[in-house]
Amino acid sequence: MTEKLKGACLCGGVEYEVQDPEALGYCHCTRCQRWTGSSLAGVIVAKENFKFTKGEDLVKRYESEFAPRNFCSNCGSSLYDDLGEKYFVAAGLMRDLELDPSFHLQVAYKASWHQVGDDAPQFAENPPA
Numbered sequence: 001m002t003e004k005l006k007g008a009c010l011c012g013g014v015e016y017e018v019q020d021p022e023a024l025g026y027c028h029c030t031r032c033q034r035w036t037g038s039s040l041a042g043v044i045v046a047k048e049n050f051k052f053t054k055g056e057d058l059v060k061r062y063e064s065e066f067a068p069r070n071f072c073s074n075c076g077s078s079l080y081d082d083l084g085e086k087y088f089v090a091a092g093l094m095r096d097l098e099l100d101p102s103f104h105l106q107v108a109y110k111a112s113w114h115q116v117g118d119d120a121p122q123f124a125e126n127p128p129a
């Protein structure tokens with residue numbers, strides 16, 4: 001697995017680097033569905049391991065309930081969900097990501113048309129602490 005990953009939004013205006021991605025998983029909550037158009041496949045990254053390398057001035061923040069959503073104001077790409085100490089970074093923007101999914105969160109709110117196709121553990125809401 002690569003230690004450092006690069007990500008870029010749809011328009012290419014925003015680029016970033018991520019170090020030591022911790023885990024890949026899906027959040028099926030209704031907020032993520034509205035934000036991305038489906039479930040959010042995201043990578044958990046410590047906040048200090050995420051850094052913008054281009055276009056930080058294009059990044060806008062939507063103060064969503066629970067976690068602010070950061071996105072490119074030019075093309076609308078979802079960048080990351082700010083969980084405080086950790087970021088949940090949209091996986092589709094990092095082309096060299098090689099993790100396998102290891103969790104599904106908020107499955108109780110999953111869209112009926114979304115078929116989970118892997119064996120990663122599923123949690124109705126959040127995993128037990």
Ligand SMILES: [Zn+2]
Nearest residue numbers: 009011072075
């Ligand atoms: Zn963009």
Ligand SMILES: [Zn+2]
Nearest residue numbers: 027028029032
């Ligand atoms: Zn969610």
